[in-house]
Amino acid sequence: MLSFLKNEEKKVEYVELIYDLVFVYIIGRNNSLVGHIIDGFIDPGAYLTYVICTLITIQIWYLTTLFINRYGDNSFTEYIGLFINMYLLYYMADGTRVVWQTHFYRYNLAWALILINILVQYYLKYREACKATPWESANIKFFMHMLLGMIVIIFAGMGGFALTGIPFTPLAMIAGVVATVIGRKRLDLVAVDFPHLTERVMLYIVFTFGEMIIAISGYFDGKFTLNNIYYSTCGFLIVVGLFMSYGFFYDKLLDREMSISGNSYMLIHIFIIFALSSLTVALEFMREPEIALIPKTAYLVGSYVIYYIFMFMLAPFIKGHTGSLRSFKWFGVLLIIFVVLMAATYRMPQLNIAISVIMTFTYWYLEYKYWKETILPMDL
Numbered sequence: 001m002l003s004f005l006k007n008e009e010k011k012v013e014y015v016e017l018i019y020d021l022v023f024v025y026i027i028g029r030n031n032s033l034v035g036h037i038i039d040g041f042i043d044p045g046a047y048l049t050y051v052i053c054t055l056i057t058i059q060i061w062y063l064t065t066l067f068i069n070r071y072g073d074n075s076f077t078e079y080i081g082l083f084i085n086m087y088l089l090y091y092m093a094d095g096t097r098v099v100w101q102t103h104f105y106r107y108n109l110a111w112a113l114i115l116i117n118i119l120v121q122y123y124l125k126y127r128e129a130c131k132a133t134p135w136e137s138a139n140i141k142f143f144m145h146m147l148l149g150m151i152v153i154i155f156a157g158m159g160g161f162a163l164t165g166i167p168f169t170p171l172a173m174i175a176g177v178v179a180t181v182i183g184r185k186r187l188d189l190v191a192v193d194f195p196h197l198t199e200r201v202m203l204y205i206v207f208t209f210g211e212m213i214i215a216i217s218g219y220f221d222g223k224f225t226l227n228n229i230y231y232s233t234c235g236f237l238i239v240v241g242l243f244m245s246y247g248f249f250y251d252k253l254l255d256r257e258m259s260i261s262g263n264s265y266m267l268i269h270i271f272i273i274f275a276l277s278s279l280t281v282a283l284e285f286m287r288e289p290e291i292a293l294i295p296k297t298a299y300l301v302g303s304y305v306i307y308y309i310f311m312f313m314l315a316p317f318i319k320g321h322t323g324s325l326r327s328f329k330w331f332g333v334l335l336i337i338f339v340v341l342m343a344a345t346y347r348m349p350q351l352n353i354a355i356s357v358i359m360t361f362t363y364w365y366l367e368y369k370y371w372k373e374t375i376l377p378m379d380l
Contacts (some may be wrong), residue, residue: 012200013074020204023204025275027207029096033097034281037291054274056173057136059177066263070139070193071137071140074166077124085114085117085118088117092110095110104161104167115154122140139190146175146181149172149179153175169237170306191262192262194258195256198254198256202246205273209242212239212242212280215280215281216235216236226234234356235283235286235353235355237357237360241360241361241363241364242307244310248364249314252367252371252375253318255318268310268313268314279303282299283300286353331366334362342356
């Protein structure tokens with residue numbers, strides 16, 4: 001209560017950073033799923049597994065982060081809960097395989113136990129809130145019901161898999177997303193510490209870029225040729241440009257003093273993180289000759305499109321935003337031009353990657369131009 005009255009910003013604790021580091025390992029495990037190639041094309045089954053596992057992983061991080069942001073108090077039980085989930089996440093990572101059937105029960109049991117752990121943490125806070133902060137009870141009950149529903153779906157799905165061989169458990173992840181969208185009124189009852197939330201999200205983005213940096217290290221292997229130098233330079237510039245564009249948004253454009261529930265911000269970042277993970281894989285594909293030109297180009301373009309569309313959706317969180325998207329029309333025009341150029345040059349991978357570099361830094365320049373013309377005058 002004293003912290004609330006003093007309007008103190010919640011600090012990101014070192015335990016949260018250690019917890020997030022486990023997700024770096026899981027990101028790598030998830031990305032490895034897409035490396036299964038059949039006749040030059042990505043295996044559709046492996047890709048679907050990749051999408052599901054990636055979204056489940058991000059959702060676990062999302063649920064944990066929101067709990068810590070709203071109700072975390074650095075207590076002993078909270079630390080124990082985080083360490084238990086870190087342990088269980090290793091089992092989920094080990095069960096992340098192309099041939100997922102052999103590890104189906106291990107993966108889903110670990111997932112269910114993680115959700116049960118988060119549910120217990122919410123229950124402990126609910127007992128306290130009923131006495132000390134009753135206005136938070138409805139918000140906590142919503143998350144408890146959502147988590148309980150997801151847990152029931154996972155256990156029912158494991159039983160259904162034993163009978164039919166069909167994996168129904170991913171419906172739990174979908175149910176969680178749907179519940180979050182439908183229950184926005186309940187979620188808005190308790191505002192988040194937005195500076196803390198944005199910092200946690202930014203750090204997760206940084207960890208995702210860390211995996212991307214590791215991925216492009218393959219560009220520096222092999223003989224010292226002009227082709228290798230060209231691809232390594234372009235790959236490095238893409239990573240730098242993407243990182244700097246998000247960093248510029250965080251440092252210059254984002255209004256970190258907002259008082260909001262933060263759920264929309266988190267949901268948008270689920271897809272931004274997914275897009276960055278996909279871009280990591282796409283950059284690896286660009287240097288693989290055994291992958292056909294159409295799928296590797298489509299994968300790169302699709303990842304870019306998802307990333308920039310959801311970056312565009314962060315407009316309401318920009319300083320001084322009035323609700324009009326007219327100022328951002330050039331971002332949409334740039335994206336359309338990029339897709340057309342990439343489609344027209346898909347047979348020329350060297351030109352493809354050059355266009356990707358230009359796209360990345362042009363977007364960054366438009367961010368800078370918007371900041372200079374719109375936000376900087378307000379700050380002055």
